[in-house]
Amino acid sequence: MVADATNILLSGVFHAAILFLVAAGLQVVFGVQRIFNLACGSFYALGAYFGVSCVRWALDAGLPPGLFILPLIAGGLALAVVGPVVERLLRFVYDRDEAFQLLLTFAVVLMLEDVTRLVWGTSPVSTGGLYLIYGNVRLLGAQVPVYNLLVIGASLAIAVLIGFVLTRTRFGRIIRATAENREMSEAVGVDMRRVYTRVFTLGTVLGTLGGALVIPSTAAMSEMGVELIVEAFAVVVIGGLGSMRGAAAGALTVGVLRAIAIATYPELEMLLIYLIVIAVLVFRPRGLFGEAAA
Amino acid sequence: MTAARVVVGAAVAAVLAYPLAASPYYATHMLMFFGYAIIVLGLNLLFGYTGLLSFGHSLFVALGAYAAAFLTSHFGVRSMELILVVAAVAGAAVAAPVGALCVRYARIYFAMLTLAFAMLFHSFLMKFYHVTGGDEGMRVLRPSLLGWDLAAVPKIQFLTVHYYYYASAVLLIAAVVMWRIVGSPFGLCLRSIRENPEKAASLGVSVARHRWAAFVISAAYAAVGGALLAPTTGQVDPSLAYWTHSGNMVFMTLLGGFSHFFGPALGALVFIHLQDQVMSLIPYWRLVFGAILAAIVIFAPGGLMSFVARSPGSAT
Numbered sequence: 001m002v003a004d005a006t007n008i009l010l011s012g013v014f015h016a017a018i019l020f021l022v023a024a025g026l027q028v029v030f031g032v033q034r035i036f037n038l039a040c041g042s043f044y045a046l047g048a049y050f051g052v053s054c055v056r057w058a059l060d061a062g063l064p065p066g067l068f069i070l071p072l073i074a075g076g077l078a079l080a081v082v083g084p085v086v087e088r089l090l091r092f093v094y095d096r097d098e099a100f101q102l103l104l105t106f107a108v109v110l111m112l113e114d115v116t117r118l119v120w121g122t123s124p125v126s127t128g129g130l131y132l133i134y135g136n137v138r139l140l141g142a143q144v145p146v147y148n149l150l151v152i153g154a155s156l157a158i159a160v161l162i163g164f165v166l167t168r169t170r171f172g173r174i175i176r177a178t179a180e181n182r183e184m185s186e187a188v189g190v191d192m193r194r195v196y197t198r199v200f201t202l203g204t205v206l207g208t209l210g211g212a213l214v215i216p217s218t219a220a221m222s223e224m225g226v227e228l229i230v231e232a233f234a235v236v237v238i239g240g241l242g243s244m245r246g247a248a249a250g251a252l253t254v255g256v257l258r259a260i261a262i263a264t265y266p267e268l269e270m271l272l273i274y275l276i277v278i279a280v281l282v283f284r285p286r287g288l289f290g291e292a293a294a
Numbered sequence: 295m296t297a298a299r300v301v302v303g304a305a306v307a308a309v310l311a312y313p314l315a316a317s318p319y320y321a322t323h324m325l326m327f328f329g330y331a332i333i334v335l336g337l338n339l340l341f342g343y344t345g346l347l348s349f350g351h352s353l354f355v356a357l358g359a360y361a362a363a364f365l366t367s368h369f370g371v372r373s374m375e376l377i378l379v380v381a382a383v384a385g386a387a388v389a390a391p392v393g394a395l396c397v398r399y400a401r402i403y404f405a406m407l408t409l410a411f412a413m414l415f416h417s418f419l420m421k422f423y424h425v426t427g428g429d430e431g432m433r434v435l436r437p438s439l440l441g442w443d444l445a446a447v448p449k450i451q452f453l454t455v456h457y458y459y460y461a462s463a464v465l466l467i468a469a470v471v472m473w474r475i476v477g478s479p480f481g482l483c484l485r486s487i488r489e490n491p492e493k494a495a496s497l498g499v500s501v502a503r504h505r506w507a508a509f510v511i512s513a514a515y516a517a518v519g520g521a522l523l524a525p526t527t528g529q530v531d532p533s534l535a536y537w538t539h540s541g542n543m544v545f546m547t548l549l550g551g552f553s554h555f556f557g558p559a560l561g562a563l564v565f566i567h568l569q570d571q572v573m574s575l576i577p578y579w580r581l582v583f584g585a586i587l588a589a590i591v592i593f594a595p596g597g598l599m600s601f602v603a604r605s606p607g608s609a610t
Contacts, residue, residue, distance in 0.1 A: 030517055035404055092592040099347040100400050103548060104591045106541045110584030116580055230413050237406060267421040274414035280406045282395050 008263045009256060010139070014148040016255025017155035017215045022228060023163060023235040031179040032199045032203045033252035034098070038105040039086060041229025043111035046082065047211025048220040051062070054100050054212075055103030055127050060161040068130050069150065075210030076205070083201030090164030090200070091193075109226060151213050159210070159248060166244065168209045175199060179242065231270075234277045238250045240287025250287050251283035296321065300554075309400065309462055313454045321454040322526065326566050328461040329523035332468045334547050334558035336515025342552035343476055344508045345488030346400060349540045350408030353392075353415045354385045354513040358520030359434075360419070360426065363530045366435035374437035377521050385512050385517025393509035397419035397502055400491070409537050421530035432530030434524040453526065461522055469559070475511065484508055484604070545587055551597025556575065560598055 005250075022044050029037045030274025054075030055068050056258040063071065086108055093100050134146035166208050177185040178195055186192050254273055261268040280287060313321040340346045358381035365371040365380060371560045419426045426432065436452065439460045444452050460505025475481055483504050486494040495501050524530050533539065542565070568586075572579045578607055595602060602608060 012532075036406070038607035089588060090594075093405040096595070099341070100404075102347065102349075102402070102405060103541075103544060104588060106545070107584045107591065109541075109585065109589035110580040112584075114584070116579065174590070230409075230537060233406065234411070237410070257567075260532060269421065270417040271414065271421060274410050276415060277410045278335050278407070279413065281399075281403065281410065285399065285403060 004263070006140040006142035007144070008259045010144050010148065010152075012254070012256035012259030013152055014217075014255075015259065016251040017152045017266035019228075019231060019255055020155055020208050020248055020251035021206045021210035021213070022232045023157065023239070023251055024159070024244060025210075026232055026236050027239075027244055027247045028162075028175070029200055029203040029243055030236070032175055033094075033196055034245055035090065035105065037200075037203065038102065038229055038242075039108040040234075041078070041083065041110060041208030041227070041232060042109050042205060042225040043204050044228050044232075044261075045116055045210035045220065045222070045225030046112060047076045047079055047208030048215040048224060049116050049125065049211075052125050052127055052220055053120075054078075054289035055130065063128060065133055068127065068133070069283045071211050073154075073209070079208035080201050081204045082208070083204030084197050086204070087197050087200035091196070094196075098180050101241045102169040106157030109229070113222055113225060114194070116225075119221070124219035124221045125203065126213055127216045139289070144219070154213060159244075162244060164241075171198070187211075193227050196203075218239070233271070234273050235287065236287070238280050238287055239277075240289040243287070243289040246287050246289035309483060310459075313458050320448045320567075321458055323451060323566055323570060325458060325461055325526040326523065327563050327583070328465045328565065329519045329526065330543070330546060330562040331519075331559040333516045333519035334543055334550075335468060335510040336473045336519070336556040337543055338476060338547050338552055339472065339476065339508050339515070340512045342554075342558070343481060343488060344484045346397070346509070347405045347544065348408045348411070348509075348512070349405045349544065350412035351503045351512070351516050351535060352535045352537065352539040352560055353408075353412040354389065354516035355449055355520035355543075356415060356530070356532070356538070357381070357385055357388060357404070357524070358417065358517030358522075359524040359530040359534050360432065361517070362437070362521040362524035363432035366437060367433055372435070372438040372443070374439050374525075377437060378464065378518055381517040381521035382514040386514040389510045389513030390506075393506045397505035397509055409540065412540060413539055414537055416532055416535040418535075419535055422457045426532070429532060431529055434528050434530060437505050437525055440564030445494075456571070457525065464518070464522055468518065472515070473555065473594055480504070482569065512540070545583070548587070548590055548595075549597055553596060554599040557597050557599040564598065579588050 022040055026037060026040045029035055029040070033135065051072045058071035059065060089289040090101070093104050118123060131147055132145055136152070137141040137147055137149070138144075164172075166176060174190055174195055175184065178190065178192070182192070213218075220294070227231070231254060235247060235250035237250070239248070239254050241249025253276070257272060257276070258269060261272050306591030308421055309324070312324060314340050337348065337351050340348050354439070361381045365377050371377065371380075372442065392408075392411050396411070399407060422428075427554065432592055438444060438455055438608045442456075444456055447456065456464055458478050476484075483494065484501060487501050487504055491501050520534065546561040546565045547558040547564055548561065550563075565583075569583070572582050576582075590597060
């Protein structure tokens with residue numbers, strides 16, 4: 001009983017750790033640029049595919065399998081280069097209606113989905129048996145893959161790092177000031193173009209890193225981007241748009257509830273999540289931690 | 295005005311003559327067009343006329359299509375007229391409470407809430423296997439048209455002759471009704487809400503009630519279009535309700551031009567045929583279409599119609 005509960009809880013937290021990364025990317029972009037970036041799910045898919053390739057290259061080059069996590073993280077970080085490219089595209093519509101901004105990110109979703117098909121083919125790819133290379137540990141009677149714990153730890157570390165950057169550094173102050181009042185920060189001399197490029201790149205890296213970290217536990221498929229974006233969407237709505245604490249709280253809610261639903265009433269799975277999303281939007285549209293809704 | 299009438303008349307004549315000239319393959323593509331044209335006519339009442347972007351219209355399209363599937367395969371109802379009426383009523387009935395919740399918000403929150411409802415319906419269709427057939431979906435049996443049982447007619451003939459003219463007539467009726475709606479005082483109120491909700495409210499227009507009414511009408515159109523699509527493929531599945539399907543419908547609307555009455559229908563026509571052409575060349579239609587959508591959003595937000603026409607039927 002305790003073992004089952006631990007199992008469900010930890011698989012939920014593992015999923016939440018990944019969701020948090022993607023949702024944090026969504027939040028930072030929305031908070032500063034006011035764009036709801038549908039493409040962050042595609043960044044996640046891109047990170048997953050590229051992560052598999054990086055691990056394969058590294059292993060072929062003679063890397064000991066136990067160190068596979070290093071090329072994985074490097075791959076996720078290297079995809080930062082995608083950020084400025086997509087941001088350049090979005091720059092055309094910064095002064096337009098939100099509907100057009102949303103549609104432009106949808107265009108990026110369509111393109112990136114086929115880019116992954118073009119580069120990696122249509123059949124799922126995976127890193128093979130590396131997932132359990134670190135073995136399992138017994139926690140309260142449950143068998144938990146060590147890799148899951150590593151990812152949870154990494155996600156926590158990134159969360160702390162983001163918190164540090166936002167509250168303790170110059171860049172973080174600029175981000176918070178811009179999110180608060182764009183005109184005012186521009187008036188006091190903040191170069192908005194550079195801030196937007198950096199913020200969007202940060203959002204991109206969080207997504208690609210999430211995809212790279214999840215991939216040993218599953219297989220990369222071309223639909224994974226459009227599937228994850230609706231979950232990340234649920235996370236940010238529940239947590240509150242634009243809030244980092246909201247991303248963490250929302251990710252835990254979605255991850256754990258989904259794990260419980262799958263274990264008890266599989267029919268409910270995402271149904272339950274969407275019901276919560278609707279309830280939050282109807283009764284508390286700013287989410288658990290968000291600012292007042294527009 | 296007369297020039298526009300000539301163009302519309304020529305378009306109707308071309309549609310009627312099309313199955314005589316084109317191969318059955320292309321004629322069945324037109325069936326997709328008839329369905330999607332009705333859907334985007336409704337979608338644009340919300341987006342182009344009222345200024346609300348729905349990312350959840352796939353919900354109502356799937357509702358209409360599943361209504362056709364349920365009625366033909368479970369309840370033995372074969373009358374297409376009855377199916378269309380049931381679809382419209384079901385669409386409006388679901389849209390009434392959903393719309394009441396959604397229209398409390400505008401802009402990005404409206405888009406997100408509609409998306410959430412569509413995904414709720416999608417996971418219902420996926421997970422309640424014994425009712426909906428899960429991811430395999432359901433079969434749609436051949437309906438009778440105007441009380442005329444066509445079960446014995448070969449499939450190609452049924453689709454390219456009987457059903458073709460039937461569906462084109464449904465589209466024509468739907469377009470005329472929508473034309474009257476947008477030209478009515480009600481339509482004018484919607485446009486005033488799009489331009490400036492605060493000012494519209496101060497002039498005595500009930501913003502929430504008008505948005506709600508536009509939402510319900512729009513949903514009924516989507517459901518009718520979905521029901522009309524169902525017999526073409528003979529199969530419905532949950533992907534009809536998926537959020538990317540909503541995205542594609544918004545894409546059609548924007549491609550043709552949301553600020554013109556006929557824009558969305560033109561967009562549907564071009565989308566369906568272009569998708570077929572691109573897919574016959576390379577399997578990566580999303581890459582091409584994503585680039586097209588990006589180009590339209592950035593360089594030609596008025597869509598194809600902005601190159602063709604300006605004044606008659608303009609939504610602005």
